[in-house]
Amino acid sequence: xxxxxxxxxxxxxxxxxxxxxxxxxxxxxxxxxxxxxxxxxxxxxxxxxxxxxxxxxxxxxxxxxxxxxxxxxxxxxxxxxxxxxxxxxxxxxxxxxxxxxxxxxxxxxxxxxxxxxxxxxxxxxxxxxxxxxxxxxxxxxxxxxxxxxxxxxxxxxxxxxxxxxxxxxxxxxxxxxxxxxxxxxxxxxxxxxxxxxxxxxxxxxxxxxxxxxxxxxxxxxxxxxxxxxxxxxxxxxxxxxxxxxxxxxxxxxxxxxxxxxxxxxxxxxxxxxxxxxxxxxxxxxxxxxxxxxxxxxxxxxxxxxxxxxxxxxxxxxxxxxxxxxxxxxxxxxxxxxxxxxxxxxxxxxxxxxxxxxx
Numbered sequence: 001x002x003x004x005x006x007x008x009x010x011x012x013x014x015x016x017x018x019x020x021x022x023x024x025x026x027x028x029x030x031x032x033x034x035x036x037x038x039x040x041x042x043x044x045x046x047x048x049x050x051x052x053x054x055x056x057x058x059x060x061x062x063x064x065x066x067x068x069x070x071x072x073x074x075x076x077x078x079x080x081x082x083x084x085x086x087x088x089x090x091x092x093x094x095x096x097x098x099x100x101x102x103x104x105x106x107x108x109x110x111x112x113x114x115x116x117x118x119x120x121x122x123x124x125x126x127x128x129x130x131x132x133x134x135x136x137x138x139x140x141x142x143x144x145x146x147x148x149x150x151x152x153x154x155x156x157x158x159x160x161x162x163x164x165x166x167x168x169x170x171x172x173x174x175x176x177x178x179x180x181x182x183x184x185x186x187x188x189x190x191x192x193x194x195x196x197x198x199x200x201x202x203x204x205x206x207x208x209x210x211x212x213x214x215x216x217x218x219x220x221x222x223x224x225x226x227x228x229x230x231x232x233x234x235x236x237x238x239x240x241x242x243x244x245x246x247x248x249x250x251x252x253x254x255x256x257x258x259x260x261x262x263x264x265x266x267x268x269x270x271x272x273x274x275x276x277x278x279x280x281x282x283x284x285x286x287x288x289x290x291x292x293x294x295x296x297x298x299x300x301x302x303x304x305x306x307x308x309x310x311x312x313x314x315x316x317x318x319x320x321x322x323x324x325x326x327x328x329x330x331x332x333x334x335x336x337x338x339x340x341x342x343x344x345x346x347x348x349x350x351x352x353x354x355x356x357x358x
Contacts, residue, residue, distance in 0.1 A: 004134040005032035007050035009041040009067065010083060011059040015108055018115070019054060022122045029130060038067030045071070052079045052134050054126075056108065057093045065097050072101040079103040079133035086110065091207040098176050103133055103319070107201060132173065132292050132320050163351055164309065165283035166229070166245070166252075167194040168276045170269030170299070172291025174319025175199070176208060178339055179289070183216040183234075185343035190218055191350055194234035195245060195254075195276065197269045199291065202239035209236045225256040237267035244275035252279060263295040269323070273299025282307030285349050287342065288333070289313045291323035300332045311335045311345055 006029055008019045016034045023029045032050040035041035039062050041055070053071070057064035064082055071080065082105040084094040094105045106126060109118050167190065171178060175198045198208060206222040212234070213220035221227070223235040223243050229252045237243035242262075244255045255275075262268035269288070273296060276284050286303045288296045290313055300310050312324035312333035317340070328336050337345060 003028055003030045004051035004130075005030045005048070006130060007032045007041065007044070007048055007053045008034045009036075009038065009053065009059075009064075010034075010056040010108075011036050012056070015056070015083070018109070018119060018122055019126065021119060022126055023130070025123075026127055029127070029134075038062030038064065038070070041067060042070055045075075050078065052081070052130055054081050054083055054106075054130075055102075056083045057090065057097060058085065063093075065093060065100060068097055068100050068102055076101070081106055081129055081133070083108040086201055086203060088203055088207070091204045094204065095176060095207060095211055099180075104129055104173055128292065129173075132322075164192060164280075164285040164349055166192055166276060166280050167234075167285050167287070167346065168273055168303075169194065169196045169287045169289065170273065170291075170296040170323065171197070171289035172199040172265075172293065172295065172320070172323060174290035176211075177319075178313070179208070179212060180215065181339055182343050182346075183212045183218065183220070185340075186216055186218060186346070188217065188347070189232035190234075190346075191231050193229040193231060193252075194218070195223070195229070195237075195243065195272060196234060197237045197243065197267045197272050199265055199267070199295070200239050205236050205239040212236075223254045223256065225254060227254045229253065237272065240266060242267050242271045244272060245279050246275065247279050263293060265293075265295050269296035270299040274302045277302035277306045277308065280306075280308070284308040285346065286310045287312075287346075288324045288327045289339070289342075290318035290320055292320045293322050294326040296323050297326045297330060297332075300327045301330070304332045309334050309349065311337055311342060313342065314338050 006023050008016055010016050020031050023031050032048045035044055037059050055064045080102050082097045082102045084090040084105050086107055209220045209222040218232050218234055220234045222238050241256045242259050245252050246255045262270050310333050312327045314336050315321040317338045327333050
C-alpha cells in the first residue's frame with residue numbers, strides 16, 4: 001500500500017526543510033512536494049495530488065486562508081493542517097481558517113536556534129496529527145462498532161437522570177468548531193455554570209472564549225484564578241494552566257495552577273473533571289467531544305463513580321474519535337450522540353421541562 005503523501009506549503013525555507021526531514025524520516029509518510037507560497041501550491045496541486053497538506057497561515061502573495069479557500073472550492077476532502085504562530089493575529093487567523101475548512105492546526109517553531117532540538121519537537125507534534133488525519137492501515141485494531149454504552153447499575157436513576165448543577169466539557173482536535181456548534185445552538189442561557197477544557201495554547205484559549213461569547217446568550221470567559229462560577233456563564237481553561245473547581249464556603253470558584261501536564265496536556269480534561277466530581281458529586285453533566293488521545297477517560301470514571309451523567313460525541317460527527325471513543329468503549333457514556341443533538345440533550349437534562357435547542 002502506498003504511503004500517504006504530504007504537500008508542505010511555507011514561505012520559510014528552514015521550516016520547509018524541517019517539515020520535510022520529519023516526514024522523510026518516518027516509515028509511514030512521504031513528502032509529495034513543497035511550495036513557497038499559496039500560488040505555487042495551487043499550481044502544483046493537480047499534479048502532486050497529495051493526501052494531506054500543511055499550510056502556513058502567514059505568507060506573502062497569497063496567505064494561507066486565501067489559499068485554503070481556493071483549495072476548498074475544488075477539494076472538500078483533503079485534510080489541511082494550518083501552521084500558525086503564537087500571537088493574537090495568529091490565533092485569530094487560525095480560528096478563521098478552521099471555520100473556512102481547515103482540519104487542524106499546529107504552532108510553527110518561533111525560532112530555530114537548534115535544528116536537532118526543533119526537529120525532535122516537530123517529530124512529537126506533527127507526526128501524530130498527520131497520521132490522525134490520513135488513512136493508515138490498522139491491522140491490529142478492530143473496526144467493529146462498540147456496543148451502545150450503558151450506565152452502571154450502581155448509579156441511582158434519581159441522580160443520573162435528573163437535572164444537574166454544572167456542565168463540564170472536554171475536547172481537543174476539532175473542538176473549536178464543535179464548541180461553536182453547541183454554543184450557537186444554546187439560544188437560551190444555561191441555568192448552571194459551564195467549565196471547558198479545549199487543548200490549546202495560551203492566547204488561543206482567550207480568542208476562543210471571545211468567539212464563543214459573541215455567538216451565545218451565555219457569557220463565555222477565559223477562566224481566571226479565584227473566579228466565581230455563576231449560572232449562564234462558561235469558563236474556558238487558559239492554555240498552559242490546569243483548571244479545577246473548588247468549593248469555598250457556599251461558593252464554587254476556579255483554581256488555576258501549573259502542575260505537571262497530564263496525558264501530555266495542560267490544561268487537561270482529567271484534571272478538571274476529577275475536581276468537578278469531587279465538588280459536585282452526582283450533580284454534574286460531563287460531555288466529551290472530538291479529540292485525539294484519551295484525556296477525559298479518568299475524569300469521566302470519577303464522574304461516573306459519583307453518579308453524574310456523561311455524554312460522548314459519536315464517531316460519525318467527530319473529526320477525531322479518540323477521546324469520545326475511549327469513554328464510550330469504557331461503558332462510561334450514558335449517551336453517545338451526534339454533535340447536533342448534544343445541545344438539546346443539555347437542555348433536556350438541565351430541567352425536565354427545559355427548552356429544546358434549535
